[in-house]
Amino acid sequence: MMNASAIPFFSAVAVFLVALTATAAHFYRRRPKSKSPYGNWESLLARFTSVDRESITLIALDLVDESGDPRHGGDDIILDPSCISPLIGGLDGLEVLKRNCAVLIDLAFYVQQWYPEALVVAEQLRMNAREIEWHIDRLRGAAKIGKLESVFPEYGQRVIATYYLMTRHVLELYEIGNFPGLADLQRAL
Incomplete structure (x- = not known):
């Protein structure tokens, strides 16, 4: 008892x-119903807005080389500064790149589920995205006072080069990890 x-x-x-x-x-x-707060693979890729990759590459490689180092020397391609804005679509084109930066960051965090070392890449991408945002804010300020055409080549080209390098880092991350979907990612970027 x-x-x-x-x-x-x-x-x-x-x-x-x-x-x-x-x-x-x-x-x-x-x-949550899904494993990742960033969505599944298809929804991540669907968030990308299509951009002219050839123009981005042309503009970026005029400022930096493939590794991201500044270009030096006389035999480099010298792009006419007045061509940069039309090639990328002006300030609206840069806004598209800014939105795509968020997707690039999410792609790096998505990989982190299987490859924890992706955190370093994701944080670097986040800092790059902040830099892009800063440059675009400078361009918006210049547009308000009517000086966009004079500063667009400098800040716009930096935005494009940074975005280009971000795409290369994400592709390298997926190549290193040999993750499925690399071909889809290459087509999207």
């Missing part, structure tokens, strides 16, 4: 277990 002093103890344990089970059931029902 149970001791009279043990009844309150077992009652408290029973109440605790019921509360614990109810809490676990509540959070189990509210868990």
Whole structure:
């Protein structure tokens, strides 16, 4: 037979277990349906806005080389600064690149599920995206005072070169990890 002093103890344990089970059931029902907060692979790629890759490459490689180092020397391609804005679509084209930067960051975080070292790349991409945002803000300010044409080549080309390098970093990340979807990513970028 149970001791009279043990009844309150077992009652408290029973109440605790019921509360614990109810809490676990509540959070189990509210868990996210997808594994990744960034969505699945198809939804990530669908968020990309199409851009003219050839123009981006042409403009970026006029400022930096394939590794991201500044170009030096006389035999480099020298792009006429007045061509940069029409090639990329002006400030609207840069806004598209800015939106695509968020997708690039999400792609790096998506890979992090299987490849934890992707965190370093994702953080670098986040800093690059912040730099792009800063340059675009400068261009918006210049547009407000009517000086966009004079500063677009400098800031616009930096935005494009940074975006170009971001795409290269994401592709390298997927190549290193040999992740499925690399071909789809190459087509999208």
